[in-house]
Amino acid sequence: MNGNRVAVIGAGMTKFVRRAQETAKELAWEAAHLALASCEMTLDDVDAVVIGTAPDAFDGVHMKSEYLSDGCGAWGKPVMRGYVGGGTGVFAAIQGWYHVASGLFDTVLVVCEEKMSSCQPHPQGAFLTIFDHTTERPLKPNLLWIFALEMNAYMNRYGLDKRDIATVAVKNKRNAADHPAALLGDPDITVDDILNTEVMAWPVQRGDVSPISDGAVALVMSANHVARRATPKPVWVEGVGWNLDTAYWTNRDLSYPVYVEEAARMAYKMAGVTEPRKQIHIAEPYDPFDYKELHHLEGLMLFDKGEAPRAAADGVTQRDGDLPVCPSGGLLGVGNPIAAAGLMKVAEIFWQLRGEAGPRQVPGNPKRGLAQAWGDLMQVGTVIVMGV
Amino acid sequence: MKEHVYESVYLRSKDFEEGRVLFETWDPNTHYAWDAGIAIGRYLQGLKAGQLIGRHCPECGRVLIPPRMFCESCFCATDHWIPLQDTGTVITFSLCYVTWDMIRLEEPLIPAVIEIDGASTGMGIMHMLGDVDPDAVEIGMRVQAVWKPAEERTGSITDIVHFKPVE
Numbered sequence: 001m002n003g004n005r006v007a008v009i010g011a012g013m014t015k016f017v018r019r020a021q022e023t024a025k026e027l028a029w030e031a032a033h034l035a036l037a038s039c040e041m042t043l044d045d046v047d048a049v050v051i052g053t054a055p056d057a058f059d060g061v062h063m064k065s066e067y068l069s070d071g072c073g074a075w076g077k078p079v080m081r082g083y084v085g086g087g088t089g090v091f092a093a094i095q096g097w098y099h100v101a102s103g104l105f106d107t108v109l110v111v112c113e114e115k116m117s118s119c120q121p122h123p124q125g126a127f128l129t130i131f132d133h134t135t136e137r138p139l140k141p142n143l144l145w146i147f148a149l150e151m152n153a154y155m156n157r158y159g160l161d162k163r164d165i166a167t168v169a170v171k172n173k174r175n176a177a178d179h180p181a182a183l184l185g186d187p188d189i190t191v192d193d194i195l196n197t198e199v200m201a202w203p204v205q206r207g208d209v210s211p212i213s214d215g216a217v218a219l220v221m222s223a224n225h226v227a228r229r230a231t232p233k234p235v236w237v238e239g240v241g242w243n244l245d246t247a248y249w250t251n252r253d254l255s256y257p258v259y260v261e262e263a264a265r266m267a268y269k270m271a272g273v274t275e276p277r278k279q280i281h282i283a284e285p286y287d288p289f290d291y292k293e294l295h296h297l298e299g300l301m302l303f304d305k306g307e308a309p310r311a312a313a314d315g316v317t318q319r320d321g322d323l324p325v326c327p328s329g330g331l332l333g334v335g336n337p338i339a340a341a342g343l344m345k346v347a348e349i350f351w352q353l354r355g356e357a358g359p360r361q362v363p364g365n366p367k368r369g370l371a372q373a374w375g376d377l378m379q380v381g382t383v384i385v386m387g388v
Numbered sequence: 389m390k391e392h393v394y395e396s397v398y399l400r401s402k403d404f405e406e407g408r409v410l411f412e413t414w415d416p417n418t419h420y421a422w423d424a425g426i427a428i429g430r431y432l433q434g435l436k437a438g439q440l441i442g443r444h445c446p447e448c449g450r451v452l453i454p455p456r457m458f459c460e461s462c463f464c465a466t467d468h469w470i471p472l473q474d475t476g477t478v479i480t481f482s483l484c485y486v487t488w489d490m491i492r493l494e495e496p497l498i499p500a501v502i503e504i505d506g507a508s509t510g511m512g513i514m515h516m517l518g519d520v521d522p523d524a525v526e527i528g529m530r531v532q533a534v535w536k537p538a539e540e541r542t543g544s545i546t547d548i549v550h551f552k553p554v555e
Contacts, residue, residue, distance in 0.1 A: 014394040021397035021409065030394035038392050060414060120413075122489040133422045134432070135454050136514055138546045140488075145499045145514075148482030153501075156480065156527045180393045201484035202496070215396065246460055250501045250512040251452075254480060356389050 002270060003101030007227035007234030008093075008386065010039030010220035011347040015181045016335030019117035020214035024059060025071030027216040028113040031340075032073050035109065035218035039230050046220075047105035049074035051081045052092030052112035054338035054375075057126035058119050072111040072218075085130075086288065086375020087242070088112065089217070089342015090382035093371075094240040096221040097384070101237075106223045113216035114337035123212055130377050144209075146378055148201035150254040151291045155203060157255035158306030162203060166194040167312050168290035169207050169332050175319060176329020178359040181344075183211055183335035194290075210288045213335035217343040219350070233354045238368070238385045239273065241266030245379035252379070260299030260372065260381035267370070267383040276301050280385070281366035282352055283323060284345035286374040287330040296372055297325065299381065324362045327352060342373035346384060353388045427455045430469065436543040438535050440472040442507045450508040472506035474533035475554060479503050479512050483522050496522050502531060502551055518550030530554040 012034025014020070014027050022030070036042060051065040051072050061067045065081035072079075084091045089112050096110040116123040127143045154160070170193075176185035194207035227234040243262035245252055252258075264276070273279045285296035294308035302323060303311050311317060317325035328334055328348035331341045349369040351357045368387040374380060403409045424432050427443060431454060434441040442451045443466040445459035451470050458465055481500035485493050498517040503510065517525060518534065531551035541547040 012392045012394070015396040015398075017396045017398040019399045021399050027396065030396075034392050034394060060416065124488045124490075128488060132454075133420070134424050134428050135545050138544055139499070139514065139516060141499065141514070142484055142486065142488040142497075144486070145482055145484060148484065149480045149499065149501055149514075152482060152527070153480035180390045198485075199483070200486050201482045204482070248454065248456075248460070250454075250514050251510060253510065254501070351389055358389055 003098065004103055005224040006097050006100040006221055006237045007224070008219050008237065008350045009222050009227050009231045009234055010035045010041065011218065011350050012038055013181055013217040013344060013347060014215050016183045016213045016215035016337055018183065018211060018213060020115065024068055024113055024115045027115065027214065028068050028071030028111050031113070031216035031218040032071065032109060032111050035220050039220050041220060041230065043073045045107050046073060046077065046109045048078040048099055048108050050092050050095045050099065050108055050110045051079060052088040052110070052339040052343060053081065054083070054085060054088055054114055055126050057129065058114065058116050058123055060118060068113055073109050084376055084380045084382065086286065086338055087342065087373045087380040087382040088339040088375065089344070090346060090371055090373035090384055091242060092339065092343055093219060093346045093384050094242060094382060096219065097237045097240055100221055100223050106226050108221045109218060110221060110343065111216065111218045112339040112343040114340045115214045116212045116337060117214050142201065144201040144204055146249065147289050148204045150378065151203050151289065153254035154291055154295055160309050162195060163191060164309035164313060165291045165294065166191045166207065168287065168293045169194045171312070171318060172287060172326050172330040172332040175327055175360065176333025179329045179334050181215070182329050182333055183213055184333050185329055204289065208290045210331035210336035213337040215335060215337035215340045217340045217347055219343065219347060233388070235350045235353045235386050235388055238387045239267035239269070239271030240384050241270070242380065242382045244376065247377050247379065249377050249379065256305060257295055257299035257374070257381060259379055260296055260374065261301060263381035263383045264300045267385045271385040273385060280368055280370055282327065282349065282362050282369035283325050284328060284330070284348050284369070284371040285325065286342065286372055287326055287332050288336055290332060292374065293326060293330065296374060300370070300372060300383070319360065319362055327357065327360050327362050345371035345373065349386050353386060427457045431455050432543040435545065435547040436541045438538065438541070440474050440504060442470045442472050442511070444468050444470050451506065451511065453504050453507045453511050453513060470506065472504050476502040476504040476531055476551070478517070478525070478527055478529040478531055480527055481517060481525055498522060498525060500551070515548060516550040517552070519552035
């Protein structure tokens with residue numbers, strides 16, 4: 001492990017909803033003060049603040065993190081915002097880690113917030129600017145295309161059918177039924193329910209996609225000496241990794257996320273994880289679409305290429321399976337307020353490893369877990385490995 | 389862990405339409421004019437002339453499309469232009485039944501990534517497929533560009549109307 005030892009010692013979040021009455025600042029404050037309260041700290045204990053939030057265009061607010069900053073407790077403190085699109089939530093925790101690991105700060109408050117609902121008529125209007133302005137945007141692309149094109153490439157490479165993949169959506173929406181912050185939890189949903197949803201951009205159907213959401217999540221991260229005084233159950237950051245592939249997305253092999261593999265290798269090396277399939281007990285890979293969970297599990301080297309769908313169908317990734325995956329309910333079930341969704345995954349690993357996940361608790365006292373997020377122009381991977 | 393979750397207030401469209409909540413709106417008036425740059429500028433000139441072109445990297449030897457003045461893999465300058473064919477292979481595709489703002493379409497749009505003949509393996513561009521039964525489209529299908537008439541071309545990616553199956 002590089003640098004000083006760092007623990008997550010507190011977490012809080014808002015319920016994820018389609019359209020929140022609260023402003024972005026109000027959501028950020030609710031999550032931040034709950035996270036501080038969870039470890040009996042106040043803002044006076046916080047040395048620096050890390051803010052994660054995705055495109056300014058969602059809110060129509062320039063320098064959105066500055067707008068958000070007072071809700072994040074950042075007034076009068078060193079503050080930074082890191083932004084890697086959908087990968088931001090896990091990246092923010094990574095930044096929190098190196099703020100403390102560097103020795104510069106003892107305690108950092110990490111706050112991720114997203115309010116997608118302000119963007120009318122649809123937040124896709126803001127998302128569309130990820131396409132190249134000269135070679136792609138004149139074709140009037142739809143954001144769903146890149147997911148549909150990637151999903152089709154993945155299915156074609158390994159001969160998968162939609163039923164193999166829909167099991168992920170079912171698992172996550174069922175898991176989310178036990179999450180108090182979830183938008184789309186459903187204990188009774190079936191594979192046929194997913195397969196019967198409307199086709200949006202084949203092979204993507206409505207049921208394959210996570211919902212547009214508003215919400216916020218916050219973590220408190222501290223150095224060893226603070227963490228040991230603050231809580232009997234610190235959850236240690238054991239490894240972090242992040243990696244970016246080429247922005248020429250039409251030149252990449254869309255069936256395999258090599259950048260996730262590179263990010264995972266970096267994090268595993270730091271964590272001393274040599275056999276991830278044995279040493280990772282619980283995983284929260286990024287699941288904005290059901291196939292992405294499978295794609296990412298393969299990139300994380302937790303399953304062989306093309307094998308994750310079978311494992312999912314066999315129940316391996318269920319909450320009581322050999323490798324519980326997205327026990328939170330993930331983005332498909334809890335919701336997808338971009339940056340907040342990624343940090344929600346880190347918070348879930350924190351709660352699971354402390355045995356505090358309530359009805360979502362994974363059995364068998366898991367000792368090590370990982371969270372992973374993904375984004376930018378489909379080419380960034382961010383990974384954090386945590387343990388107790 | 390319920391104590392760690394704040395119950396956000398969930399609003400519905402009706403709350404706005406029926407004036408039950410207060411809100412403010414703003415319509416940005418921003419327009420952009422992007423310079424095409426060196427590589428893509430030349431690429432657009434080629435399109436206007438009915439020709440797809442790529443760039444060669446002297447270190448890895450790849451022929452790159454979309455063309456670029458530097459190879460992002462070798463981080464060196466690319467050295468010359470290479471004319472490519474206007475045919476290729478469908479690497480992946482989608483049948484899209486919604487617009488970006490979720491309005492249903494009767495007939496699907498068919499975006500695809502097309503590996504262009506004459507460029508290196510895996511070098512694809514995004515474009516549309518047309519003149520084809522949507523149910524007949526498959527990965528591996530051979531396709532050819534359908535060009536606008538020369539007098540209608542403007543030096544844009546839309547100078548290619550779409551790609552259609554090679555007969």
